[in-house]
Amino acid sequence: MIRRAILATVLMGCGAAVALPPAAQAQGLPNSRTELAYSYAPLVKKVSPAVVNIYTTTTARVQRRLPFPFPGMPQQGGERVQNSLGSGVLVRPDGLIVTNAHVVKGADEIRVVLADRREFEAKLITQDERYDLALLRIEGTDEKFPFLELRDSDSIEVGDVVLAIGNPFGLNQTVTSGIVSAVARSAGGINDSNFFLQTDAAINPGNSGGALVALDGRLIGINTAIYSQTGGSVGIGFATPSNIVERMVATGTQGGRIIRPWLGVSMQRVTPDLAAGFGLSRPAGLVVKEVFANGPGASAGLRRNDVIIGIREQAIDDEAALRFRLSTLNVDTTVPVKIMRGGKEQVVQLKLAAPPEDPPRDLSQLDGRQPLSGASVVNMSPAVAEEMGLAEWRPGIVIVDVKPGAYAGRFVRPGDMILAVNGQDVKTVADLKKRVASGINSISVGRDGVIFPVQFR
Structure with missing residues (x-):
């Protein structure tokens, strides 16, 4: 009423x-x-000078085929210039810009256009395709630029009003408004974090790398992707949270990359059946299946069947939440981890560690006349699992690459684990090579938590 x-x-x-x-x-x-x-006009006037338009030029090598080639006549090669556009956000007065890695991927030339229409050349400082983030720096000037401060993305709540600013379809400095639709949305396949702020503010092609801004004028996310069946906005947009952006800025400007710390345990998601068995009120958290000797979890006193439900007061509902929380934390940091043990809630202090490369990866490409020809494999280790964005680590052999058109591509893909050959377990690359040399009739492949056999004739 x-x-x-x-x-x-x-x-x-x-x-x-x-x-x-x-x-x-x-x-x-x-x-x-x-x-x-x-009106949002005062806010827009405050923040829009720090949002830039990004234009890239990429030269692609193409092969031109003659319409009627003669035998032995070489085909003519050529180059094709491709242009693309996107958005970026100034986060430091020295001209440091954050954008999406896919906006500048493979670019030969990068130009940024400020809100006042001035143009500058920009240099790629670093990029991390796993998180789809890149850092640029404006070149050729000592000017102090307007920039946006980062806000703790954990302070944002569903229903908060936000503005999205970017360069959709080449329409410079477009501003849309909406609310935060979800603060812990898992959207698989977009980047390694798979953990986003969701908003219904209109985001379209060209908005990638632009700013998602709270009403206090601080940056809470980098607009990264949309859910759409047509290519246009349907009110479901995803932004990489500012807490990930903050780590990218801190590590990338020092020449490093984001390393997700290792807990030293293997885990599985809590299902409704497991929740009932552990006396949980709802299916949430991750069950510890194994605690690795000498790892951070063992040192903290974690045990098998402990249920991890939170880190630093932030709830852990699934693997994506855990990956995100770890991605915002630094190695050698001690954090409180909330667990359920025997139906009682406890807190353990866990010192995070860098994932070790143990055993050594022993990168090898398989060749010859056999079903896995063209696949490159390594020994799985916590370090390899972190690089590949896998939720957990288990000993074995993992496919890291398959050559285009290779025979192995019919059966396996990067991320698959080879668990057995001819019914016999294989634990190292050396084991696999021996089995391959003796002939392969069947393999067991682990993919997305499912093991399935592949038979060869």
């Missing part, structure tokens, strides 16, 4: 104030046409 009264006032153009019930006045609801008027 209160909303209807306010709406009626606006529609009728009535200049008089509507008398609202005392409860409504206590809630701070508007009681006049003047109080209904609002």
Whole structure:
């Protein structure tokens, strides 16, 4: 009834104030046409100078085929210039820009255009395709640029109003508004974090790398992807949280990359059946299946069947949440980990460590006349699992690459684990090579937690 009264006032153009019930006045609801008027203009004027448009030029080598080639005549090669556009955000006064890695991937030339239409050349400082983030720096000037401060993305709540600013379809400095639809949305296949802020602010092609801004004028995310069956906005956009951006800035400017710390345990998601068995009120968290000797988990006192439900007061509901939380933390940091053990909640102090490369990876490409020809394999280790963005580590052999058109591509793909050959377990690359030399009739492949056999004739 209160909303209807306010709406009626606006529609009728009535200049008089509507008398609202005392409860409504206590809630701070508007009681006049003047109080209904609002604008994001002051906020946009404040933050838009720090959002830039990015234009890239990429030269691609192409092969031109003659319409009627003669035997032995070489085909003519050529080059094709490709242009693309995107957005970026100035995060330091020295011209440091954050954008998406896919915006500048393979670019030979990068130019940025400021809100005042000035153009500058920019240099790629570093990029991390796993998180789809890149750092650029404006060159050729000592000017101090406007920039956005980063806000703790964990402070954002569903329903908070946000603005998306970027360069959709080449339309410079476009501003859209919306709310935060979800703060812990897992969207598989977009990047290694798979953990995003979701918003219904209109995001379209060209918005990638642009700013998602809170009403206090601080950056809470980098617009990264949309869910759409048509290519246009349908009100489901995803932004990489600022806490990941902050780590990218801190590590990338020092010449490093984001390393997700290792807990030293293997885990599985809590299902409804497991939740009932562990006495949990709902299916949430990760069950510790194995604690590796001399790892951080063992040192902290974690045990098999402990259920990890939180890190640093942040809930852990699934693997994506754990990957995200670890991605925002530094190696050698000690953090409180909340667990359920025997139906009781406990907190252990765990010192995070860099994932070790043990055993050594022993990168090898398989060749010859056999089903795995063209596949490159390594020994699995915590370090390899971290690089590949895998949720957990288990000993064995993992496919890291398959040559285009290779025979092995019919059966395996990067990320698959080779668990057995001809019914016999293989634990190292050396084991696999021996089995391959003796002939392969069948293999067991591990993929996305499922093991399936492949038979060869």
